[in-house]
Amino acid sequence: xxxxxxxxxxxxxxxxxxxxxxxxxxxxxxxxxxxxxxxxxxxxxxxxxxxxxxxxxxxxxxxxxxxxxxxxxxxxxxxxxxxxxxxxxxxxxxxxxxxxxxxxxxxxxxxxxxxxxxxxxxxxxxxxxxxxxxxxxxxxxxxxxxxxxxxxxxxxxxxxxxxxxxxxxxxxxxxxxxxxxxxxxxxxxxxxxxxxxxxxxxxxxxxxxxxxxxxxxxxxxxxxxxxxxxxxxxxxxxxxxxxxxxxxxxxxxxxxxxxxxxxxxxxxxxxxxxxxxxxxxxxxxxxxxxxxxxxxxxxxxxxxxxxxxxxxxxxxxxxxxxxxxxxxxxxxxxxxxxxxxxxxxxxxxxxxxxxxxxxxxxxxxxxxxxxxxxxxxxxxxxxxxxxxxxxxxxxxxxxxxxxxxxxxxxxxxxxxxxxxxxxxxxxxxxxxxxxxxxxxxxxxxxxxxxxxxxxxxxxxxx
Amino acid sequence: xxxxxxxxxxxxxxxxxxxxxxxxxxxxxxxxxxxxxxxxxxxxxxxxxxxxxxxxxxxxxxxxxxxxxxxxxxxxxxxxxxxxxxxxxxxxxxxxxxxxxxxxxxxxxxxxxxxxxxxxxxxxxxxxxxxxxxxxxxxxxxxxxxxxxxxxxxxxxxxxxxxxxxxxxxxxxxxxxxxxxxxxxxxxxxxxxxxxxxxxxxxxxxxxxxxxxxxxxxxxxxxxxxxxxxxxxxxxxxxxxxxxxxxxxxxxxxxxxxxxxxxxxxxxxxxxxxxxxxxxxxxxxxxxxxxxxxxxxxxxxxxxxxxxxxxxxxxxxxxxxxxxxxxxxxxxxxxxxxxxxxxxxxxxxxxxxxxxxxxxxxxxxxxxxxxxxxxxxxxxxxxxxxxxxxxxxxxxxxxxxxxxxxxxxxxxxxxxxxxxxxxxxxxxxxxxxxxxxxxxxxxxxxxxxxxxxxxxxxxxxx
Numbered sequence: 001x002x003x004x005x006x007x008x009x010x011x012x013x014x015x016x017x018x019x020x021x022x023x024x025x026x027x028x029x030x031x032x033x034x035x036x037x038x039x040x041x042x043x044x045x046x047x048x049x050x051x052x053x054x055x056x057x058x059x060x061x062x063x064x065x066x067x068x069x070x071x072x073x074x075x076x077x078x079x080x081x082x083x084x085x086x087x088x089x090x091x092x093x094x095x096x097x098x099x100x101x102x103x104x105x106x107x108x109x110x111x112x113x114x115x116x117x118x119x120x121x122x123x124x125x126x127x128x129x130x131x132x133x134x135x136x137x138x139x140x141x142x143x144x145x146x147x148x149x150x151x152x153x154x155x156x157x158x159x160x161x162x163x164x165x166x167x168x169x170x171x172x173x174x175x176x177x178x179x180x181x182x183x184x185x186x187x188x189x190x191x192x193x194x195x196x197x198x199x200x201x202x203x204x205x206x207x208x209x210x211x212x213x214x215x216x217x218x219x220x221x222x223x224x225x226x227x228x229x230x231x232x233x234x235x236x237x238x239x240x241x242x243x244x245x246x247x248x249x250x251x252x253x254x255x256x257x258x259x260x261x262x263x264x265x266x267x268x269x270x271x272x273x274x275x276x277x278x279x280x281x282x283x284x285x286x287x288x289x290x291x292x293x294x295x296x297x298x299x300x301x302x303x304x305x306x307x308x309x310x311x312x313x314x315x316x317x318x319x320x321x322x323x324x325x326x327x328x329x330x331x332x333x334x335x336x337x338x339x340x341x342x343x344x345x346x347x348x349x350x351x352x353x354x355x356x357x358x359x360x361x362x363x364x365x366x367x368x369x370x371x372x373x374x375x376x377x378x379x380x381x382x383x384x385x386x387x388x389x390x391x392x393x394x395x396x397x398x399x400x401x402x403x404x405x406x407x408x409x410x411x412x413x414x415x416x417x418x419x420x421x422x423x424x425x426x427x428x429x430x431x432x433x434x435x436x437x438x439x440x441x442x443x444x445x446x447x448x449x450x451x452x453x454x455x456x457x458x459x460x461x462x
Numbered sequence: 463x464x465x466x467x468x469x470x471x472x473x474x475x476x477x478x479x480x481x482x483x484x485x486x487x488x489x490x491x492x493x494x495x496x497x498x499x500x501x502x503x504x505x506x507x508x509x510x511x512x513x514x515x516x517x518x519x520x521x522x523x524x525x526x527x528x529x530x531x532x533x534x535x536x537x538x539x540x541x542x543x544x545x546x547x548x549x550x551x552x553x554x555x556x557x558x559x560x561x562x563x564x565x566x567x568x569x570x571x572x573x574x575x576x577x578x579x580x581x582x583x584x585x586x587x588x589x590x591x592x593x594x595x596x597x598x599x600x601x602x603x604x605x606x607x608x609x610x611x612x613x614x615x616x617x618x619x620x621x622x623x624x625x626x627x628x629x630x631x632x633x634x635x636x637x638x639x640x641x642x643x644x645x646x647x648x649x650x651x652x653x654x655x656x657x658x659x660x661x662x663x664x665x666x667x668x669x670x671x672x673x674x675x676x677x678x679x680x681x682x683x684x685x686x687x688x689x690x691x692x693x694x695x696x697x698x699x700x701x702x703x704x705x706x707x708x709x710x711x712x713x714x715x716x717x718x719x720x721x722x723x724x725x726x727x728x729x730x731x732x733x734x735x736x737x738x739x740x741x742x743x744x745x746x747x748x749x750x751x752x753x754x755x756x757x758x759x760x761x762x763x764x765x766x767x768x769x770x771x772x773x774x775x776x777x778x779x780x781x782x783x784x785x786x787x788x789x790x791x792x793x794x795x796x797x798x799x800x801x802x803x804x805x806x807x808x809x810x811x812x813x814x815x816x817x818x819x820x821x822x823x824x825x826x827x828x829x830x831x832x833x834x835x836x837x838x839x840x841x842x843x844x845x846x847x848x849x850x851x852x853x854x855x856x857x858x859x860x861x862x863x864x865x866x867x868x869x870x871x872x873x874x875x876x877x878x879x880x881x882x883x884x885x886x887x888x889x890x891x892x893x894x895x896x897x898x899x900x901x902x903x904x905x906x907x908x909x910x911x912x913x914x915x916x917x918x919x920x921x922x923x924x
Contacts, residue, residue, distance in 0.1 A: 021747075061709070062709070063711020063715075078712060078713055091627040091628070094788075111597040116589055116592045120585075120586065123585055124585075128582065132573045135571065135771050136573065171633040171637070171798070172795055174795060175633070175637065175797055178640065202793050206791070207644075247523070250525035251525045251538050251539070253525075290487070309598055309799060310801075311797055319553070331664050335636075335637055337773050337774075338771035339771065339802075
């Protein structure tokens with residue numbers, strides 16, 4: 001007869017159920033074995049008949065045992081391997097990535113200025129309004145008030161005329177890129193800039209059949225390269241190329257649009273990832289604002305302008321693609337929490353976003369000026385050319401003394417400094433063949449850290 | 463000479479820049495046309511020379527004009543179509559979907575019990591801690607504390623032993639499904655239950671090459687069908703099939719696992735979408751908890767248990783797939799805002815989630831009992847068989863009087879009632895050939911609405 005010690009807090013029927021189930025799973029009670037009668041087991045274990053009945057009916061309902069009328073309960077034949085005793089799970093720990101004392105990363109955001117109190121106030125306000133709207137799904141394209149606020153922002157700051165109906169909100173640029181590939185077709189040939197943001201290449205590679213490199217010159221993506229490679233959809237960063245900093249001039253913009261117009265179903269994905277942080281002059285108008293044939297999809301996120309943890313991006317779908325979007329992708333739920341969307345909508349609508357961007361821009365500008373000046377007045381100026389651009393959050397440091405990229409990186413690492421080689425931004429095996437050139441971001445470092453980092457680089461490179 | 467009226471609030475240089483840019487874009491200033499000298503234009507427009515200089519240098523930087531030393535500025539040749547005057551954007555309005563007076567939808571969540579005050583308190587607490595952690599990206603798999611809380615919950619409530627390292631948090635089940643397809647391979651043959659949740663079929667179709675139907679019998683998915691269709695990855699709902707309500711018994715679970723073990727690289731995606739709302743007995747142990755060969759990926763969301771607007775889902779990746787996950791998908795950023803993840807982690811950790819689920823379960827149970835009793839005591843009982851299951855948020859109503867599904871639906875619609883035909887859950891052109899059967903959800907309706915809805919159905923069907 002079964003023996004079981006009732007030792008934990010769970011109801012008796014559940015403990016009995018678990019016990020018998022384990023015996024069957026592990027093969028100790030074999031297929032076809034008869035179970036004790038309810039009455040006998042209840043007497044044996046000194047528990048009520050109802051308890052045994054409950055356990056047996058659960059086991060029967062879940063197919064562990066079956067009853068033969070007038071005879072009793074029998075264990076089922078469970079095909080397949082038995083669970084048996086599982087060994088405890090051990091996850092091998094990966095070696096942690098090396099941490100550097102001075103890391104000139106390019107993807108850091110200065111979080112000191114984040115307006116926590118405003119965000120908390122809006123958050124409270126919206127939660128206390130507490131309607132069902134907060135809890136039910138919104139349109140697959142996002143909450144309408146947020147899309148209105150974004151459309152308004154784009155009109156004022158990027159010269160883009162878009163209706164809220166064209167705006168699709170989603171959980172970050174990577175997610176939206178995946179969505180775009182579904183919209184335009186996985187079988188298309190996608191082009192990404194070489195060099196460029198390596199993650200962009202990875203996202204496209206994970207989502208579509210063929211990804212090819214787009215060559216660059218001093219004006220950005222080359223139309224000839226688009227043709228040579230047979231690109232059908234081009235991912236471009238015309239406002240500010242990463243990492244070279246090129247701003248695509250108007251003539252080239254028109255050439256690129258002409259390329260798109262020259263064949264059916266050619267599209268441009270305009271990634272405007274850091275357009276909010278141009279430091280002088282007026283931001284270049286978006287390519288989307290020049291497009292008159294529905295061929296440019298505009299893509300941006302709040303990663304740089306608010307926080308990377310926010311995971312809110314958006315795209316402007318050209319009018320001519322809206323029906324296709326609704327038909328192919330209309331079934332998807334929006335991937336951003338409604339609550340977050342409502343807060344952000346109010347944040348933009350009430351002007352907080354604009355004020356925040358403006359404070360951030362000043363902060364980055366002064367840090368950039370400090371960084372450039374500190375480099376120029378350091379002894380590094382003897383061996384380096386500092387190439388800064390009008391936007392972005394990093395500088396290019398180009399060797400004038402014959403040090404190769406590898407040497408620059410290795411020597412810096414020996415002094416516990418991390419800078420980034422231009423070669424790291426090549427995804428297709430292309431090679432940067434100019435003089436050694438590294439990239440140094442400054443957005444996540446204080447002026448003190450920048451100064452100390454420069455001193456360490458002097459020790460490394462001189 | 464240019465004429466321009468400075469009428470808005472923007473800086474003069476910017477207004478001038480915009481004006482000239484528009485003239486060039488629209489072709490009014492042609493390619494090669496000479497622009498007025500800075501001095502002349504400044505005198506003409508009665509603005510300072512510096513203002514004109516600023517506008518010209520912006521235009522030159524962006525490639526609209528070029529300077530010929532000693533001669534002056536000329537308009538560039540912009541290839542491609544000119545922007546010209548855009549006509550105002552008009553988005554055609556889609557006809558709104560018909561709204562019904564009584565809509566027995568199955569995807570509604572009762573939001574009345576949502577613990578707004580607890581959520582607001584946690585939210586305040588976390589925002590006021592205000593660290594940089596809130597703003598920086600987390601691991602691609604999600605915030606560790608949330609993954610710990612989920613692992614703990616799964617251990618206590620679903621018999622699943624999983625390490626936080628195996629848990630991947632993402633923006634909802636649809637997103638995670640897309641990720642899984644990338645993990646297991648787009649070229650695999652994916653099987654989905656027929657009938658089943660139609661959106662599941664759409665998500666797979668949008669993400670992989672071949673999706674096939676899995677046939678069902680009274681125990682759920684048929685192993686024979688998996689073989690016939692050549693399925694390599696099976697999406698299943700063993701705890702509670704939607705919409706039929708079948709709970710897969712233990713024997714069938716073992717057969718299904720055997721199927722997976724019988725060949726390399728066969729996997730099961732266990733969608734446990736409403737396991738928190740089983741109304742009697744103990745929840746069936748998850749298929750994942752029986753798997754001893756790394757072939758089951760467990761998938762769940764907080765859509766039913768918290769709110770559809772939340773967009774937080776998670777999956778348990780089997781140990782054997784972790785390296786492949788890191789290698790193929792490790793570069794993706796997590797799609798859920800860090801802030802939301804931290805709140806949810808605390809919500810679970812402090813027991814609020816368990817209490818909330820338990821309140822919701824009671825609420826749904828009493829509403830379900832009311833609904834069943836009201837149907838049974840109504841005159842509808844003469845012509846309908848009410849099929850209820852141990853879980854889920856809907857009932858199946860099967861005609862015993864020869865009315866077809868079409869007739870049931872049309873007559874209901876004529877009384878302004880929406881119920882759902884079983885045929886709507888077939889994605890592969892399969893046809894339900896039993897007696898007319900409709901599905902009626904009750905989770906979003908009050909008892910009063912349910913009673914009135916039943917009265918309307920009496921008018922419709924009797």
